[in-house]
Amino acid sequence: MSRPSAPVHDPHTGSATFTLRGEVTNSVTLSVDDLRRDWTEHRTDVVFDCATAGPQHHTFHGPLLREVVGRTRPAFDPARRKERSRFLLAVQGGDGHHTVLSWAEIDADFGDAPVLLATRMDDQELDATGPQLVVPSDRCGARYVGAVTDIWIGTCRAPGTASTE
Ligand SMILES: Nc1nc2c(c(=O)[nH]1)N[C@H]1C(S)=C(S)[C@@H](COP(=O)(O)O)O[C@H]1N2
Numbered sequence: 001m002s003r004p005s006a007p008v009h010d011p012h013t014g015s016a017t018f019t020l021r022g023e024v025t026n027s028v029t030l031s032v033d034d035l036r037r038d039w040t041e042h043r044t045d046v047v048f049d050c051a052t053a054g055p056q057h058h059t060f061h062g063p064l065l066r067e068v069v070g071r072t073r074p075a076f077d078p079a080r081r082k083e084r085s086r087f088l089l090a091v092q093g094g095d096g097h098h099t100v101l102s103w104a105e106i107d108a109d110f111g112d113a114p115v116l117l118a119t120r121m122d123d124q125e126l127d128a129t130g131p132q133l134v135v136p137s138d139r140c141g142a143r144y145v146g147a148v149t150d151i152w153i154g155t156c157r158a159p160g161t162a163s164t165e
């Protein structure tokens, strides 16, 4: 867990914001309201297992994570699959819970997982808390990160490269 941070709300709309950064051309800060307005909304009915509370059933609405991240123009050549396959995404919630996905999991040429950044869970709009990562292909709930504040995209060092840090 890293340091918790309370959501910052857009002063005009009151909608919680989060930041996308890393090895990108443009870092961006977006609100839940921006997610609702600027991208095609998808809906997914999921069930995931929680270690402490058992099976959880929810309906989520929101855009595809890969389309939202596309706005940052990640530092890969979009035409080169091997380059894309080296990227990771780290997603953090306001309580410090964070998890990783590989770009390939969500890339249409690889895993093509319909991972969402949800603006709504069941009947609840997520403007007060922040968006939720939705990973329908996961059997358990640990990567359903709620109250997302930060998303990082970038590469890790090649395994054969000695660390100098
Ligand atoms: N920010 C944040 N999101 C989180 C967690 C957490 O500790 N912090 N726990 C995860 C776990 S373990 C589960 S099972 C689900 C629970 O989702 P629900 O309580 O909304 O059904 O949230 C996930 N998202």
Ligand SMILES: [Mo]
Pocket (backbone or CB within 6 Å): 049, 050, 051, 052, 053, 141, 142
């Ligand atoms: Mo859980």
